[in-house]
Amino acid sequence: MAKDSEPAGQTTFVTRGLTKVYGEGPAAVHALRGVDLEIPKGEIVVLLGPSGSGKSTLLNIIGGLDRATEGDAFFEDQNLSQMSDRELTLYRRDHVGFVFQFYNLMPSLTARENVELVTEIAEDPMDVEKALHLVGLGKRMDHFPAQMSGGEQQRVAIARAIAKNPTVLFCDEPTGALDSTTGRAVLHVINDVNRELGATVMIVTHAAATAQMAHRVINFADGAIRSVEVNDHRVSPDEIEW
C-alpha cells in the first residue's frame, strides 16, 4: 500500500486540505473546501451539519469509496489519496466496516449468511456467531431480513460490518429509518463495538442527540469544519435524551 512521511501517532485519520469538487465550470459543486481533520484512534466521532454540508462526502473519501479532488487523507501512515484502485479496495476490505441507513442486506440470505458474505473474504474475520451475539441476535441467526424488524435488520448490518474486525466503523445515518427506542438500541450496539473491539467509529447523523455518546463532535457547514468539540460528559446510549 502507498506510504507517506506523515506521522501516524495515535490518530486513525488525518486529512490535510481535503477538497472535493463534483462537476466542472458553473455547475461545479464544492462539497469539501479544504478540510483539516484529526481523528484519534478508538474514539466515537459524530459528524453533524445541515443537509449538503459534505459529511457523507468526507466519510466516503476516508472510507475509500471515493477520491478527493485535492488534498491528502491519511489512514494511520498510509496516504489514501495516493493509493491505486486496487489498494483502496484492499484498504476497505481489510480495515473498514460500513453501516448505512437502509441496511443493504441480501433478502434471500439469512442473518448468518449475510454476515458470512463478509467473513469469507476478510483477512482476519471474527466468528460469525460471535458477531451476531455481539449485536444481540444470537437467537435470530437463521431468520431472513423480511422476518426481522428494522432495528434487527440494522443490527445484522452492524454484525456484518464488524465481523471483519474492522479498524474503523463508518455509520451514515444508522438510526435514520428507526424509531427512537430502536435507534437507541442500535446506538447501544455501536457503543459496545467501540468499547469491546476498540474500533474507531465515525457516525454521520441528523439526530443531534447522538452527539451525547460521542468522544468528539464535529460540526460541518458548507464543506468545512465549523467546530470540533471534545465531549467530557459522555452518556450511555440508554440515557440519551431525544
Ligand SMILES: Nc1ncnc2c1ncn2[C@@H]1O[C@H](COP(=O)(O)OP(=O)(O)OP(=O)(O)O)[C@@H](O)[C@H]1O
Ligand atoms: N455524486 C455527486 N455528484 C454531484 N454532486 C454531489 C454528489 N454527491 C454529493 N454531491 C453534492 O455535494 C454536496 C455535499 O453532499 P454530501 O452528501 O456530502 O452532504 P451531507 O452533509 O452528507 O448531506 P446529507 O446530510 O443530506 O446526507 C451536496 O451539495 C451534494 O449535492
